[in-house]
Amino acid sequence: MIYGKIVRSPYPHAKVVSIDLSAAEKAPGVKATLAYMKAGDEVHYQGDPVAAVAADTEERARDAARLIRVRYEALPQVSSEAQGMQLIGPRWSTTQPNTRAGQRAETGDLDAGFKQAAHIVEQTYSTHIITHVCLETHGAVCEWDGDKLTAWVSTQGVHQCAQGYAQALGIPQTNVRVITQYMGGGFGSKFAPDSQGIICAKLAKAAGVPVKLMLDRKEEHLDTGNRPSAFAKIKAGVSSDGKLTAFDGTSWGTGGAGASSGFPLPYLYQFPNRKRVHTDVYINAGQQRAMRAPGHPQGCFLTEILMDELADRVKMDPVEFRIKNAPPLAPNAQWVKYFAEGAKRFGWDKRHATGDPTPGPIKTGMGVSAHLWGGAGRGSTAHVDIMSDGSVVVKCGTQDLGTGTRTLVAIVAAETFGLPVSGVKPEIGDTLYPFSGGSGGSTTAASVTPAIRVTSLNALDALFAKVAPTLGVTPDQLAAEGGRIFVKGNSSKGLSWKDACKLIGTEPISVDGKWEDGLSSSGTSGVQFAEVEVDIETGIVRIKRILAMQDCGLIVDKLTAESQAYGGVVAAINFALFEDRILDRVTGQMVNPNMEWYLLAGMSDIPKIDIVLNNMPERGVIGIGEPPTVSTASAIANAVRNATGATIRSLPLHPHKVLAAIEQERAGGTN
Amino acid sequence: MKAFAYVNPTSEKEAVAALKTDGIAMVIGGGQDLLSRMKDYIDSPDRVVNVKGLDATVTATSDGGVKIGSAVKIVDLAEHAAVMSLYPSVAAAAIEVGTPQIRNQGTVGGNINQRPRCWYFRNEEFVCYKKGGSRCFAVNGENQYHAIFGNDGPSHIVHPSSLAVPFVAYGAKFRVLGPNGEREIAAADYFTMPTLANVLKENVLDDEDILTHVILPAPGNVKHGHYEVRYKQSHDWPLAFTTVVLVMNGVNGTSGANGTSGSTIRSARVVLGAVAPVPWRSRPAEDALAGKALNEATAALAGEAAISEAKPMSGNAYKIQIAKTAVKRAVMRAAGIKTV
Amino acid sequence: MEHLTSPKLTPGVHCLSLRHKGMYVTSMPYPEESQFYDSYDATAYWCVETQRGFGPDGASVRPDCCTGERDCCKH
Numbered sequence A: 001m002i003y004g005k006i007v008r009s010p011y012p013h014a015k016v017v018s019i020d021l022s023a024a025e026k027a028p029g030v031k032a033t034l035a036y037m038k039a040g041d042e043v044h045y046q047g048d049p050v051a052a053v054a055a056d057t058e059e060r061a062r063d064a065a066r067l068i069r070v071r072y073e074a075l076p077q078v079s080s081e082a083q084g085m086q087l088i089g090p091r092w093s094t095t096q097p098n099t100r101a102g103q104r105a106e107t108g109d110l111d112a113g114f115k116q117a118a119h120i121v122e123q124t125y126s127t128h129i130i131t132h133v134c135l136e137t138h139g140a141v142c143e144w145d146g147d148k149l150t151a152w153v154s155t156q157g158v159h160q161c162a163q164g165y166a167q168a169l170g171i172p173q174t175n176v177r178v179i180t181q182y183m184g185g186g187f188g189s190k191f192a193p194d195s196q197g198i199i200c201a202k203l204a205k206a207a208g209v210p211v212k213l214m215l216d217r218k219e220e221h222l223d224t225g226n227r228p229s230a231f232a233k234i235k236a237g238v239s240s241d242g243k244l245t246a247f248d249g250t251s252w253g254t255g256g257a258g259a260s261s262g263f264p265l266p267y268l269y270q271f272p273n274r275k276r277v278h279t280d281v282y283i284n285a286g287q288q289r290a291m292r293a294p295g296h297p298q299g300c301f302l303t304e305i306l307m308d309e310l311a312d313r314v315k316m317d318p319v320e321f322r323i324k325n326a327p328p329l330a331p332n333a334q335w336v337k338y339f340a341e342g343a344k345r346f347g348w349d350k351r352h353a354t355g356d357p358t359p360g361p362i363k364t365g366m367g368v369s370a371h372l373w374g375g376a377g378r379g380s381t382a383h384v385d386i387m388s389d390g391s392v393v394v395k396c397g398t399q400d401l402g403t404g405t406r407t408l409v410a411i412v413a414a415e416t417f418g419l420p421v422s423g424v425k426p427e428i429g430d431t432l433y434p435f436s437g438g439s440g441g442s443t444t445a446a447s448v449t450p451a452i453r454v455t456s457l458n459a460l461d462a463l464f465a466k467v468a469p470t471l472g473v474t475p476d477q478l479a480a481e482g483g484r485i486f487v488k489g490n491s492s493k494g495l496s497w498k499d500a501c502k503l504i505g506t507e508p509i510s511v512d513g514k515w516e517d518g519l520s521s522s523g524t525s526g527v528q529f530a531e532v533e534v535d536i537e538t539g540i541v542r543i544k545r546i547l548a549m550q551d552c553g554l555i556v557d558k559l560t561a562e563s564q565a566y567g568g569v570v571a572a573i574n575f576a577l578f579e580d581r582i583l584d585r586v587t588g589q590m591v592n593p594n595m596e597w598y599l600l601a602g603m604s605d606i607p608k609i610d611i612v613l614n615n616m617p618e619r620g621v622i623g624i625g626e627p628p629t630v631s632t633a634s635a636i637a638n639a640v641r642n643a644t645g646a647t648i649r650s651l652p653l654h655p656h657k658v659l660a661a662i663e664q665e666r667a668g669g670t671n
Numbered sequence B: 001m002k003a004f005a006y007v008n009p010t011s012e013k014e015a016v017a018a019l020k021t022d023g024i025a026m027v028i029g030g031g032q033d034l035l036s037r038m039k040d041y042i043d044s045p046d047r048v049v050n051v052k053g054l055d056a057t058v059t060a061t062s063d064g065g066v067k068i069g070s071a072v073k074i075v076d077l078a079e080h081a082a083v084m085s086l087y088p089s090v091a092a093a094a095i096e097v098g099t100p101q102i103r104n105q106g107t108v109g110g111n112i113n114q115r116p117r118c119w120y121f122r123n124e125e126f127v128c129y130k131k132g133g134s135r136c137f138a139v140n141g142e143n144q145y146h147a148i149f150g151n152d153g154p155s156h157i158v159h160p161s162s163l164a165v166p167f168v169a170y171g172a173k174f175r176v177l178g179p180n181g182e183r184e185i186a187a188a189d190y191f192t193m194p195t196l197a198n199v200l201k202e203n204v205l206d207d208e209d210i211l212t213h214v215i216l217p218a219p220g221n222v223k224h225g226h227y228e229v230r231y232k233q234s235h236d237w238p239l240a241f242t243t244v245v246l247v248m249n250g251v252n253g254t255s256g257a258n259g260t261s262g263s264t265i266r267s268a269r270v271v272l273g274a275v276a277p278v279p280w281r282s283r284p285a286e287d288a289l290a291g292k293a294l295n296e297a298t299a300a301l302a303g304e305a306a307i308s309e310a311k312p313m314s315g316n317a318y319k320i321q322i323a324k325t326a327v328k329r330a331v332m333r334a335a336g337i338k339t340v
Numbered sequence C: 001m002e003h004l005t006s007p008k009l010t011p012g013v014h015c016l017s018l019r020h021k022g023m024y025v026t027s028m029p030y031p032e033e034s035q036f037y038d039s040y041d042a043t044a045y046w047c048v049e050t051q052r053g054f055g056p057d058g059a060s061v062r063p064d065c066c067t068g069e070r071d072c073c074k075h
């Protein structure tokens, strides 16, 4: 195996003048080179792939990559949303406009709504750009056998990646096998081979040996996706008795070079009269990709900070105010219940009004926020073999992006067969196994577990059919539990699983099955509470506690479900306080493409996190990967507001913003 | 990374000799800074000379101070009994550096001589003054973590070393060995403000010099305080920090003969870190402290005085408030007043 | 969810090479979502041929650009 390395544009916007591979071809250890772009092509962001090389060691590949001489003609670049929206000035592309009208929605009668309002808040709110920062970077190992390709890819979708390889390389999809046994996080950024996957395959073909091409951290920040920014100028009204009356929002944001930036607004709460107009702004920076609950953290933040400002205007407690304006209680709309229950658990009654009155530099505060997600699944298929020695294998072409899918597959099958989890061998992460969807949209659990259940039941029926004659009963009289097959109501009349399986004979039980309606559903709700400490002399925010109230239908496995909630909250703490993709305003190049100045919480920055899962078995399985990451940042920002009395309307809550907001508040506030 | 020769000398003299070459030779301690610069193609030495084999001990000196070998690990400095009792601010600074991994690998020599963490310096795309270019990108760019003192340019870095600050505050001397023998330099004179002529370095070391020891004088009748403001709790850099060393009137800073002068400050050293291209000694803060009673009001005065010379850049005025707080709280700690 | 289902790609209008996450995850529309917010488009698109957000011609990949008149558009 040899190693690939991609040469990327250092410029955010340029024309490629020439690419000279000759020096790299002669460099020590080099086995293949490749020009990805050609003279005259336009690069649209720093990190845009231009050429590549493969060499016998990773170090040599890196050294050789620097010998590829690319000449560029630099073009003016757009480095910020504000710059992109200027009528005159730099363009992100020589052929395409800087902005594009996005969605527009209008409901009710805005004028009437504002007339009903006793108070109006008018402010601009925003969230920033963060990248996915998967600990395992994007990349692949590609090996050819004639015109057959095997690719080990860090991916959220093995079958989907196979389609990508086949179509990009012009080979039959039946010639592609993609394998992902384990992977270290995707968060929505790993559904396809991407340019690096295809470059890896092409280098492997050219070199005639397998190539490993994993991106480094800088490439990750530049070219593997991000969460778009979100801005909105909002005017909102509330009646004297605390009912939302009107919402008028003009929003914009950037998904980078030519990509969209939409998000839901207003989020969740019921504004009977509302209007929203969105504009996508394009800038010369890496494109967005789906990132854990696409759009929701942005829309949630913009709406939830506004909610606390409105609550203060009508002098209502934020929890009470939200209960008053949240959708009514329903299986997929549990907010009003979670607000009340969560407030009790969290000790919300100890919350002071906006602005901690206690003396000294440390102010404490509490905040609350809510979110929703869909999380429905379908479409997964599976295969189960039961062997005559009693061993069981369950195959499903899903993949485990670190969420515990493999565990769920084993748990559901084992429970169906009445076996310990160790009695079932779950096989996933390979296109040799039956089709399953990509792991995204929180759809995996709700797609895969019903398929496993149905297929396992089919297999069990087949086994019962073999065992029934021996026990002198009909198959429908049998049950499987505790490692035994026995007659219902007469548990002593039965066989151990092993003995029962001996009756299978030389042909294993081998059955297929697929997802069926009725075992899963859609729509989750969650509410989160945060308590923070703010040092008003330094602007440093420390999070003390988070409480997350969450449902996901039937909880298949408490440990992995809670783990999703913990992970989501931690990621959102990073969104709230630390992560920030910073582009140099002059050159448009990223100044922090690393893990040093691209800040990420360490152990000691993580507070006590309480997860309260509401088990709703009657609803079947619903995904939980995305929802818990949505509302944490808003709850934290509202807690900072409660502590300091100063409203910070943009993320992240960097000390410079906290200090500025406090100063502004002292100078008479922003209202 | 460019292929390089590795030299493993067994003595100081051999180390210095090994630095003589036609190409570029660089010293490696724990290697955490040097190797990352090499991997990122910021530096590409032909020869790397290991100095971890040099003196790695902390020893008592005849005048009641200590002598610290440059190969001493940061963690060992932080946990050294004599350092903890005589120079608590050195121990306090050491224990806050980076992470446990960084402290276990990092050396005193490497920490003092590490290059700037300015993100323009650390990214190859930006050819700034410190890399032989002719501009400082921070001036019109992203300067939220850059200097608020000593901002006359050409470079606007903040000096990265946490240890340098208490070393300057305690009046340490640095022993340097070069081709022409050894010399001792006051820590305060070791670090250099940038000029067009010397902007490629942050201190007085010549290419063939090594830092062999840090010599701390006996502290005398002093009170110490150290305070760091960090955004994250670990794996991060301070936004601003301060060491204060206060020489007190009276014995051990306790009550004097008439019971009043004992808690007054005779003279002070106030040094700030992460705010200037060098460990920044604040004379206004020192003047504000001299002759005063050591209490919270004095601490607040010192904080105000310290920032009187501040000259922020376009995006880092917030650091002034943070530096003020760091000075105030460091003095409060010296006074034994509880801080947050 | 909205982002999974909103980009209505129409056979015969949009290029067959156009991709977004919603095509690769086996989701179900969330029937009641319009109760909680109006529609929006957070979708990231890519071209299955180039495996990136720029088509073979170097221009953006989006439903509004990946239609009939474009040279690389496939039906």
Ligand SMILES: Cc1cc2nc3c(=O)[nH]c(=O)nc-3n(C[C@H](O)[C@H](O)[C@H](O)COP(=O)(O)OP(=O)(O)OC[C@H]3O[C@@H](n4cnc5c(N)ncnc54)[C@H](O)[C@@H]3O)c2cc1C
Pocket (backbone or CB within 6 Å): A596, B026, B027, B028, B029, B030, B031, B032, B033, B034, B035, B051, B070, B074, B096, B097, B098, B099, B102, B105, B106, B107, B108, B109, B110, B111, B112, B113, B114, B115, B160, B161, B162, B163, B205, B209, B210, B211, B212, B235, B236, B237, B238
């Ligand atoms: C996320 C992060 C956070 C950090 N936080 C802090 C912090 O808060 N405070 C802090 O101080 N540091 C911090 N560091 C930096 C870290 O402490 C230094 O990189 C480390 O101390 C360097 O020590 P080393 O021995 O590994 O240095 P090396 O890499 O070996 O050397 C550093 C430099 O000094 C030179 N050098 C080494 N020894 C000598 C010598 N004897 N004589 C002359 N020159 C010499 C080398 O040539 C090299 O240029 C942080 C680093 C990271 C990545």
Ligand code: SF4
Pocket (backbone or CB within 6 Å): B116, B118, B119, B120, B121, B128, B129, B130, B131, B135, B136, B137, B138, B139, B146, B154, B155, B156, B157
């Ligand atoms: S501060 Fe210094 S290191 Fe940073 S860009 Fe300016 S000259 Fe370079």
